[in-house]
Amino acid sequence: MELSAWLQPLIIFLIPLILTIFVFKRYFATKTGNKNLPPSPPKLPIIGHLHKLGSLPHRSLLSLSKKYGPLMLLHLGSIPTLVVSSAVAAEEIMKTHDVKFADRVRTYANEKLLYCYKDVSMAPYGEYWRQMKSFCVVQLLNNKSVQDMGTNREEETDFLVKNIVESNSSVVDLSELLITLTFNVVSTAAFGKKIDQRGDGRKLWMLMKETEELLGRFDVGTFTPWLAWINTVSGFNAKVKNIAKENDEFFERIVEEHINASMRKKKGGEKIKEREDFLDILLGAEEDAIGGFHIDRDGIKALILDMIAGGTDTTYTALEWTMTELLRHPKAMKEVQNEIRNICRGKSNISYPDDFENMHYLKAVIKETLRLHPPLPLLVPRTARQDVKVMGYDIAAGTMVLINAWAIGRDPTSWDEPDEFRPERFLNSTIDYRGHDFQLIPFGAGRRGCPGISFAMSNYEYVLANLLHKFDWQLPNGMKGDELNMDEGTGLTCHRKVPLLVVATPFSC
Numbered sequence: 001m002e003l004s005a006w007l008q009p010l011i012i013f014l015i016p017l018i019l020t021i022f023v024f025k026r027y028f029a030t031k032t033g034n035k036n037l038p039p040s041p042p043k044l045p046i047i048g049h050l051h052k053l054g055s056l057p058h059r060s061l062l063s064l065s066k067k068y069g070p071l072m073l074l075h076l077g078s079i080p081t082l083v084v085s086s087a088v089a090a091e092e093i094m095k096t097h098d099v100k101f102a103d104r105v106r107t108y109a110n111e112k113l114l115y116c117y118k119d120v121s122m123a124p125y126g127e128y129w130r131q132m133k134s135f136c137v138v139q140l141l142n143n144k145s146v147q148d149m150g151t152n153r154e155e156e157t158d159f160l161v162k163n164i165v166e167s168n169s170s171v172v173d174l175s176e177l178l179i180t181l182t183f184n185v186v187s188t189a190a191f192g193k194k195i196d197q198r199g200d201g202r203k204l205w206m207l208m209k210e211t212e213e214l215l216g217r218f219d220v221g222t223f224t225p226w227l228a229w230i231n232t233v234s235g236f237n238a239k240v241k242n243i244a245k246e247n248d249e250f251f252e253r254i255v256e257e258h259i260n261a262s263m264r265k266k267k268g269g270e271k272i273k274e275r276e277d278f279l280d281i282l283l284g285a286e287e288d289a290i291g292g293f294h295i296d297r298d299g300i301k302a303l304i305l306d307m308i309a310g311g312t313d314t315t316y317t318a319l320e321w322t323m324t325e326l327l328r329h330p331k332a333m334k335e336v337q338n339e340i341r342n343i344c345r346g347k348s349n350i351s352y353p354d355d356f357e358n359m360h361y362l363k364a365v366i367k368e369t370l371r372l373h374p375p376l377p378l379l380v381p382r383t384a385r386q387d388v389k390v391m392g393y394d395i396a397a398g399t400m401v402l403i404n405a406w407a408i409g410r411d412p413t414s415w416d417e418p419d420e421f422r423p424e425r426f427l428n429s430t431i432d433y434r435g436h437d438f439q440l441i442p443f444g445a446g447r448r449g450c451p452g453i454s455f456a457m458s459n460y461e462y463v464l465a466n467l468l469h470k471f472d473w474q475l476p477n478g479m480k481g482d483e484l485n486m487d488e489g490t491g492l493t494c495h496r497k498v499p500l501l502v503v504a505t506p507f508s509c
C-alpha cells in the first residue's frame, strides 16, 4: 500500500520524461546523427565559431581549413556556414550545384541598405533577380557599352597622368588617385557625372565606405536572432537606417536632376546626348518597359548603388595591389614596362583594345595579382536553397556558403610556390579569371558570377598600362620593395591597410 502510493507519482513523472528523451534523441538523430556533415572545429555555446573569424576572416579560415579540410562546417552564431577552400569544392558549389546555391544571405543591413533586396547582388534567386541581371548584362554592361565608355576612361586616365606629372617626382598617394579615378569612371557611366565636380563627391565616397562596411559586418542579430536586441542597444540598427536614408536622399537627388535635365532638353529642342548613361537607360525602363522589363524607382536606386559599391572599391583595390606587387618585384616591373613600351613605340597614346592583344605579360601580371589578392577574398556569400549533397557531405537548406577565393588562389595543390608573385606561371597557360577555371575565381562563377567583368577589366588594363608606360616608379626615401607594408585592411573588400605612397618619374621614349 505504502509502496504503490510512492510509485504512482514516480511513474506519472518518469514515463513522460522517458518519452521526451526518446523523442529528442530521435529528432537529433534525424537532424544530425544520420547525416554525414563536413568536419567542424569545436564551438562555443551561443556564438558558435564567430570568434574564430578574426579581423581578416579569409586568413583565419585558411588556417582552419588546413586542419579541417576544403569543406568545413562552422556555426556563425546559429547560422550553419559551409567554408569552401579548394577549386574542386568550389566547382561543385558554383557549377555542379550552381542553382541550389544561387541565393544570397539575408541580413538586416542588406535589407535596409539595398531597398529590400531590389538590387541585383543581394536579390533572392528568382524571376526579379533574373530580369535585373539580364537587364544589367544586356543593356548596361555589354561589350558595346564598355567600348562606348572609352572616352570617359581615356579622359579620367589623362587626368590621373596629369596629376602625377604635376607631382614633380615628389611623393604621391597613389591609392587616393586610383580611388578618385575609379569612382569617376563608374559614376560617369552610372549617372553621367564626375562625382568630384559635384562638390559632394567626398560625401558619396564616405557613404559608400560606410555602406560597404555595414554590408560586410557579421552582426549579432543576423547570426543569433534571439540576441537581435543587441543590434538596437549597440546602435547598429540606427546606423544602418541612417546611412540608408542618406544614400536614398543622395540617389533621389541624382535621379531628379536627371529627369529635370532631360525635360529641359526636350522642351528646348536640345539634342539628347548620343551616349546614354545607365540612369538614362533605367529611367527609360521605368517609363516604358524595355524588352518586357519594368523597373520601379527603388529598383533604379538600388541598381545604381550596386554599380557604385560593386564597381569602384573592387577595381581600385586590384590596381593598388598590382602596383604594390610590381614595386616589390623590380624584374617583373621592367619586363612589363618593356613589353608595353615596345608595343606602343612611337605612339603617344595606347589604343584600347587593339594594343592589348599582344600584351601577354601585362595580362599575366593582372592574373597573378587577382590570384594573390582577389579584391573580394570570400566573394559574396551565398545560401543553399535546398538540402544538397556536396562531395559526399549533407548540406542543409539555409546553410550560408563562404567561398574562400583567397585560399583557393594560394592552394599548393593547384599552384607551385603559391605565395610567390610569379606572372610567368600564366604565360603558357590557358587559365583565366572568367569563372571557368575554379582555381582562379576573383569574379565568382556561375549564375551569380560578376556581370561587371568586361567593364572592370577594360578600366583595369587601360589605367595600368598607362601608368606603366608613362612613368618609372620608385618607393619613397630609397625604401626597398621588401620593406613595403603589405598589411590588409578589414572589410568586404580587401584593400591595402595603408595607402600606397610612391615617386613617379615621367618616361619619355
Ligand code: HEM
Pocket (backbone or CB within 6 Å): 120, 121, 122, 133, 136, 306, 307, 308, 310, 311, 312, 314, 315, 318, 374, 375, 376, 379, 380, 442, 443, 444, 445, 446, 447, 448, 449, 450, 451, 452, 453, 455, 456
Ligand atoms: C575588379 C573588379 C571586380 C571584382 C573583383 C568583382 C567581383 C565580384 C564577385 C566576387 C561577385 C560575386 C560572384 C559570385 O557570387 O559568384 C560579384 C558580383 C557582382 N558584381 Fe562584381 N566585381 C568587380 C567589378 C564589378 C563592376 C565594375 C560592376 C558593375 C559596374 C560589378 C557588379 C556586380 C554585380 C551587380 C554583382 C552581383 C551579381 C549577382 O548576384 O547576380 N562588379 N562581383
